[in-house]
Structures are given as C-alpha cells and as structure tokens.
Amino acid sequence: MASQTKPVLHGYYRSSCSWRVRIAFALKGMEYDQVPVNLVRDGGQQLTTRFKALNPMQQVPAVTIDGFTLSQSLAIIQYIEETRPEPHLLPSEPKTRAQVRMICDIIASGIQPLQNLYVLLKIGEEKIHWGQHFIQRGFEALEPILVQTAGKYCVGNEISMADLCLVPQVYNAERFKVDVTQFPTIKRLNETLLQHEAFKTSHPSCQPDTPDDMPI
Template identity: 50%
Template sequence: MSKPVLYSYFRSSSAWRVRIALAYKGIDYEYRPVHLVKDGGQQNMEEYMILNPMAQVPTLIIDGITLTQSVPIIEYLDETRPQNKLLPEDPAQRAKVRAIAEMINSGIQPLQNLRVLNKLLILYTYLPLLAIEKVLQHTAGRFCVGDQLTLADVCLIPQIYGANRFKVDMSEFPTICKVNEELEKMDAVKAADAFIQPDCPEELRKK
C-alpha cells in the first residue's frame, strides 16, 4: 500500500490538526506543500482543485481515497487506525469532545484564515475562546475532556497559536492555557508544529 500523502500549508490550522493526528497515531506520510499566498495561491491551481474543489488545505490521500476537511479526515483516521483513539468510546464523552471541536472549527478557525484577516479578527477570536473557556472549566483534566488527548485538543492547538499571533490577551483564559501547556509537552504536537514543516520559511523556522 502506498504511503499517505498530505497536502498542507505549514501555518494552516486545519492542516495542523491533521498533522497532529497523523503523528499521534504514528502514521508515516509524504508532505506536499500548498502555499496559500505564492503564485496567487497554489490552492487555486487547476491540478490542485481536481483534488480539492474547495481550494483549501488539507487534502489527504490515503487507502486509495482522497479526503478533505480536517475533522472528517481525523474521524476517518480514528475509525480506521484504532491506536491512540482521539474520540472516546463513551457516547456522552464523545459528544462533549465533538462539541468543543466544533466550537473551534466553526467559531474560531474560519475567522483566523487568510480570507478574513484584519476583519474584526481579535473580537471574533476572543468571544469564542471565552465560551470554550467556560466549557473547559467543567470538562477539562489534563486536556480538554479529561486526561486523554482527543479531537477537541487537536482542534484547539492551532487556534492558540492564532490567538497569540493576533495578540489576544490569553491571561483571561486560564483553563485553556493550562490545557495548552500540557499539549505542548506531547511528541505528536511537537512533530506537527507549523514551524518545523518543510514549507516553513527559513526565517520563521524553529532552530
């Protein structure tokens, strides 16, 4: 079976999530960068849009199929690679994880992408983070829901970077910050870091 191929942009939060999931599950893959600015946005090139008609990253080719949209990709990986589960077996816990993931996926991430930068970004990042903070005060252990890494954590990590990038005052979100500190210790999270990816510009690369 051929090695999975991930089309990614180093700073894309959606692609970042999938990199974390792949690393956490120990799945080796080929990284193919898609620069979202260069050449008018390489995601808009015809050959890429054949793979992903939405002209977005990530796109994952695995098991002979082409997958798009980060959350369904991660759920597919969880269903087909049961090691290091990202969704709890318990239905109630699974629903909590999905709810937090969707709060991030729908409430923050679309407002931190390149299409809407500088359009009330801080305001629309702050308010969803405030809601997530209140939820995590009831669900968090080491991570978003208890002490096991889940889909909710995978979605959260890139948005924390985005909040810091746009100078959101994170001192107002102590539970989120505590969870993020635990996440940053994990090997899978370190392996997926935007600033060690092949397409990260040298001037931004972590040494």
C-alpha cells in the same frame, strides 16, 4: 510498495487545520508524505486547477489516503480514527464523545472559519482586529466549557480530537495578538499539550515548508 500506500498530506505549515491533521498522524504513529501548498506564494497555490481537483473549496488540508482524497480536517481525522483506531482520539462513552465533538465544532465552525484566508482577503486592512474579535468571543465561550470538561487534557485525562483543535487555535490566537492569559484553562491545556511529542513534531515551526525566516 510502502511508499504508494503512505497517505499524502497537501497542507501548509502554518494552516491551523493542516496542523490538526499532522497531530493526528503523529499520535497514530502513521508515516505520511507532505506536499506543501503555499497559500501566499504565486498568488496562492491552492487556487490552481490542479489543487482545485483535489479540493474544490481551494483550502488546505486535503489528504490522499487509501486510494481516495478527502478534505475538511475533522472528516479526515474521523476517517483516520475509524480505520486506525489506536490510540483512540474519541472516548468510548457517548456523552463524553459528544463533549469532545462539541469542543471541536466550537473551534472548527465557530472560531476558525472567521480567520480563513479567503475571509480575511475580503475583510482587507481590518483583518487583525476582525480575527482578534472572533477568537476573543470564541475563547470567552470555550473557557467555561473547558473548566467543566477538562482534566489533564480538554476532556478528561486522555488526548482527544478536542486537543487537536485547541492547540492550533491558540497558535492562531497568538498570531492575532489575543491575550491568552485571560483564559487560564485554555492557556494551561495548551502549555501541557505543547510538551507532547506529537504536538512538537507537527508544530508549524518545523515542517518541510517552514521558511527560515518564519513570521510568527
């Protein structure tokens, strides 16, 4: 049955890493089911034994696809890319691919991890300042890189994995009250990408688990 073969995304509407995966599914035109994992309700549904079996890191997203379960958004997206190549999310030329991956990793290893819930819980009441500090630092590095690589999108004129990382990170930046107007290239790319259907339908504001009174 088709319903058995659809991937299942275990995610959370405003997790930036879950959003990356939703954009990938949308760009690839893949149908999928969503199982919401509410990171704050019930003390955190990612902490249950059931979810821990899917992802021992107790983080979203986790995706069940093709009979196995994967965690880590970039590993998930690259698996989708390698098994459903069209449209490509990585360019074919090795140096350009490397630039895409570098931008992804600056965000996925250099910026986003410092805003993970389990880190913010450890920081406590300073968490807004903490998050702001590391997003500001990261964007100060990312802006001059994007000035070099960007065309219409982060790397040239084709949407790539880098764009899937950028837009959710800008969304996080706004949550942490970082002034994105300091970074004109980041701001311009984000605005362009938010006009794209795949980024609109995957947006945190319109997911099955988005609350009616969604906080920004």
